[in-house]
Amino acid sequence: MEYGVFYRIIEGFSAVGLRSRQAELLMVPQLGGRIVSLVGLKSGREWLWHREKQGWLWENNAGDDFALSPQAGIDECIPTVAPCCFKGRLLPDHGEVWYKGWELDSSALARGVICSRVVLDVSPFVFERCISIDSDGSFLLDYKLENWGIEDEPFIWSLHPLKSIKEGDYLVLPDEIDFIRLDGGLGVPIQRGDVWAYPEPFSGIRLDRLQVPGDGSELCVKGFAGPLKHGWASVCNDNTADSIKISWDADVIPYLGIWINRGLGGAHHVGLEPCTGIPDSLAIAANEWKTVETIAPSQKLRWRIKIEIL
Template identity: 50%
Template sequence: MRAEIFTGTEQGFAVVGLRTAGAELAMVPALGGRVVSLRSRRTGRDWCWHRAGVTWLWRSAPGDDFGGSPQAGIDECVPSVAACEWRGRRVPDHGEVWFQEWRLDEAELAAGRLTAEVTLPVTPLKFRRAISVTAHGFRFDYALTNVGAAAEEYVWCVHPLFTIADGDRLELPREVRTLRVNGGIGTQPIAQGDLWSFPEPQPGFRLDRLETPGMPRGCIKGFAGPLREGFAALANDRTGDRLELRWDAAAAPLLGLWLNRGHAGFHHVALEPTNGAPDSLAQAVNDWKQFGVIPPGATATWWLEWRVS
């Protein structure tokens, strides 16, 4: 399927995007390849969250706290989500690619794909992402290459922040019955490693209704899986909006769920397919034993699709 390519600016940053009859995606290459808009052309809903106000995009530097970044829309975390030390290296908060300037491959762009490859500054890895259109939305194809002399452990997750509207609900595969907690803020202490029932971990709130303990101030991060089916969706029966996510569960068998209902004044939800957990690579390897490994000279590949309707 051939995409319509469009360009523009947002707050002084160059934007390039792909458009079909039903959906539109816009990204800012200079800001870590950040996707700042994922919009249904049928209903007009833009799923990508951003801060309130006129200015919600700015540059970040290596070593910056991700919490002080724009946080808008969809970015990528690799080789760790949380800052940690691994193999004598200090891996930055939310990984090594989100603060870099990405340069699009011109030949790929001419073919209707938004493709860039970036070299990680700390870990000997190269990360490649290519975005193309499908009949129902957009496909992200990934490649991660080990350019070092030894095997490298890694955790990757796509890191999207999506808006929450009245009536939105979360759909997960039937196999999801529990969520292993990474952390959060609620009316009662939330400890890393707690096992919550899904969708109703405590009487009075339901995760499938995008509720958290402690609303309107609560937040939670947890993991479902390992999964046989790579599927999750956000849907609104009142408006007819639906954002469906499908991915390669063999390569990324876990789903991270971040739900913020008021912490720092924000309301958003993230569906984060990942190959490892928890957010820290060091903990993923040493404690939870859920992570990926790439031999020297080898490349790992995987994919995901956003279906907008």
């Protein structure tokens, strides 16, 4: 098996991939730079969720409801996750980059790196992500954000990885996480800012075992941990010993979003979402919770995510 860059057509879209000795990653530049596949080569497990039907990938346009998108794999959310109005700008659902085509750097591909960039339509940002293979076989996602505007710009960046849930899956998070602040959900009454104990907010309900309280067929919850001292989070499996670990510098990315969906829209997936600010709305993060990053005019911010498949 050859390692490095490879190409594939998936659901009719041109994709570019990276293969290490541990895993295979596949990205579609045309669809917001979405990473649509992340397969562990040891077990063959596909870690990323998508609908189990033909035609599970399609294009979207500015202003589309994210719920009507493929919602497949890993999206990037910037400068907000929830739609909001900020500084007179109408910011779309899940940000400005997931529905746009990204420009690939052919010279980087020749070096074995998937580097792509996108210019935002509403906010004065240029966003870049370069994916490479580390010496240990993991994937490194290196980011750069540049402010082309003339004033300071608050923003939220959030990784948005939807991982499929298999029998035996459970979360492993840093010991410092003993509560989460909620941003929404279905199943029990939730107000934004409510605090739940982690991992067991209610007797017999274990969030680390991907359980959500409530009755019915559509249960979900979104909450946040942090600010953190330790930037990592894992999904492991009791039955197979497979695991995926995401790690980052908590001094740069201080928060972790936790999304658990047990039936909303007929889906079952979990999202471990490193993020620079909380909650999902930039307007609320900047104006109310005061938990947001800011980039100065002409400034370039950089950060890194590491993804390990074991």
